[in-house]
Amino acid sequence: MKRVEIVQIGVGNVGRAVARMVLKERGNWLERWDLDVRYRAVADRSGALGGEELLEEALDLKERGGKLAGLGVEPLRYVISEPPEYGVRRVVLDLAVNGAPYPLDLQAAMGGAGLVLSNKGPLSRSYREYRALTASAGEGLRYEATVGAGLPVISTLQSLLRSGDDVYEILASPSGTLGFILSAVERGSSFSGAVREAVERHYAEPDPRDDLSGLDVARKALILARALGRSLEPEDVPFESLVPEHLVEVSTQEFLQRLEEADEAFAGRVQAAGSRGNVLRYLARIPAEGPVEVGLREVPRSSPFSRLSGAENAFVFRTRRYSELPVTVTGPGAGPECTASGVVYDLLQVARESFERSEEVLKRA
Numbered sequence: 001m002k003r004v005e006i007v008q009i010g011v012g013n014v015g016r017a018v019a020r021m022v023l024k025e026r027g028n029w030l031e032r033w034d035l036d037v038r039y040r041a042v043a044d045r046s047g048a049l050g051g052e053e054l055l056e057e058a059l060d061l062k063e064r065g066g067k068l069a070g071l072g073v074e075p076l077r078y079v080i081s082e083p084p085e086y087g088v089r090r091v092v093l094d095l096a097v098n099g100a101p102y103p104l105d106l107q108a109a110m111g112g113a114g115l116v117l118s119n120k121g122p123l124s125r126s127y128r129e130y131r132a133l134t135a136s137a138g139e140g141l142r143y144e145a146t147v148g149a150g151l152p153v154i155s156t157l158q159s160l161l162r163s164g165d166d167v168y169e170i171l172a173s174p175s176g177t178l179g180f181i182l183s184a185v186e187r188g189s190s191f192s193g194a195v196r197e198a199v200e201r202h203y204a205e206p207d208p209r210d211d212l213s214g215l216d217v218a219r220k221a222l223i224l225a226r227a228l229g230r231s232l233e234p235e236d237v238p239f240e241s242l243v244p245e246h247l248v249e250v251s252t253q254e255f256l257q258r259l260e261e262a263d264e265a266f267a268g269r270v271q272a273a274g275s276r277g278n279v280l281r282y283l284a285r286i287p288a289e290g291p292v293e294v295g296l297r298e299v300p301r302s303s304p305f306s307r308l309s310g311a312e313n314a315f316v317f318r319t320r321r322y323s324e325l326p327v328t329v330t331g332p333g334a335g336p337e338c339t340a341s342g343v344v345y346d347l348l349q350v351a352r353e354s355f356e357r358s359e360e361v362l363k364r365a
């Protein structure tokens with residue numbers, strides 16, 4: 001039997017969906033691949049809860065907005081620094097927000113653990129930090145869910161590159177949240193109503209300005225550009241913000257209360273595009289060379305981007321072999337369950353490949 005232990009950083013919407021998927025489906029993994037997957041720990045900002053005894057209780061507690069500290073925790077850095085038992089493969093899932101877990105991710109990767117991210121933070125820091133993480137983790141690093149949630153975006157890009165093709169350009173509508181808001185306003189919703197609904201459905205970050213500012217798309221564009229082999233810094237990806245200037249500094253609560261103030265201007269922009277036969281989409285253009293562009297664009301109704309509705313994403317890969325008719329990946333690009341599916345895909349890949357590599361080494365010895 002091949003034993004795998006998970007250390008999961010983050011028990012938010014995505015983290016809970018991942019844990020529930022693992023608990024529900026791991027019986028099949030044992031039957032199909034002889035993989036015995038267990039939780040070593042789950043962690044939130046208050047610390048790490050060890051073992052599985054209180055895992056269901058912890059998931060319910062987090063659903064209600066509680067802290068794991070209430071169930072008894074140890075510092076996460078202790079768990080990460082302690083090596084797994086002999087023969088057990090450790091996979092760290094970073095499902096937290098922003099860059100805070102970066103040092104722990106790096107430590108885990110340097111210690112030989114697999115590393116799976118839905119968190120864009122660790123991959124969108126300086127290029128030097130990005131290289132340190134990717135070089136330490138090597139084949140054990142997976143980050144499918146950072147772009148397009150559960151859609152096969154990173155794996156498609158990597159397959160194209162590994163097949164010897166040249167990727168000239170990626171054009172993407174990679175924000176389920178902004179796609180959802182823009183298509184809702186097109187259908188007649190107010191901007192404020194659409195933003196609130198995106199938060200309620202967990203498409204948007206708890207502070208929707210993280211999405212509306214364009215930073216989330218800029219980070220995805222940076223991750224795609226780096227996966228394409230470009231050595232870019234975060235400041236090389238400028239982005240257009242949809243947050244009204246006078247609401248940039250206020251608290252999240254005040255922002256959500258005062259959103260109506262942006263309704264008229266936003267509806268005006270959508271209608272103006274409509275009167276020219278176009279629709280507005282928040283797009284990223286990532287060429288193999290030259291500037292990366294991120295912002296609101298008018299696209300004709302015939303464009304594949306105009307047909308997107310709800311939280312759908314689209315990624316168009318124009319390559320040497322696929323230049324006339326590019327490769328397109330499209331589908332739901334937000335939501336905890338879709339994202340969890342991308343994380344679980346990576347977890348299983350990392351775990352299985354790690355065992356396959358050791359078997360190869362044993363065969364050669």
Ligand SMILES: NC(=O)c1ccc[n+]([C@@H]2O[C@H](COP(=O)([O-])OP(=O)(O)OC[C@H]3O[C@@H](n4cnc5c(N)ncnc54)[C@H](OP(=O)(O)O)[C@@H]3O)[C@@H](O)[C@H]2O)c1
Pocket residue numbers: 009010011012013014015043044045046067095096097098100101118119120121145146149202203206333334335336339
């Ligand atoms: N939701 C989606 O559709 C989606 C899609 C693709 C990717 N993602 C990415 O997936 C990640 C998780 O999203 P989410 O919606 O689950 O966010 P969330 O509900 O805000 O949950 C974030 C979790 O991370 C924990 N956390 C934050 N910083 C931490 C730290 N330094 N150490 C330990 N734990 C920490 C939080 O702990 P506390 O509970 O203590 O605050 C919380 O449990 C984000 O990076 C997001 O961008 C989300």
